[in-house]
Amino acid sequence: MSKFRAGPDAPERRAPKQPKPGTLPLSRIAVLDHKGNMRGHVGKLATSLTASRFLGGKPAYLDKDDKGKPCWRGIAARP
Secondary structure (H helix, E strand, O other), X not given: XXXXXXXXXXXXXXXXXXXXXXXXXXXXXXXXXXXXXXXXXXXXXXXXXXXXXXXXXXXXXXXXXOOOOEEEEEOOOOO
């Protein structure tokens, strides 16, 4: 038995849309450095320690970006 419906009335299979390089995939949270540059992305269950891996070990806190979406934002290094 096929996993998908087959026959003349069945809809064609479609591949999911792939995000363009440099854009944030759906259902992912951006990791931004202290200047606002995107350094990576993580899932919704990620912690600040997971996000800090993209920032070179610097701490991160949960914030909102310019569009109002949640993001992990890095803290600037002390001089």
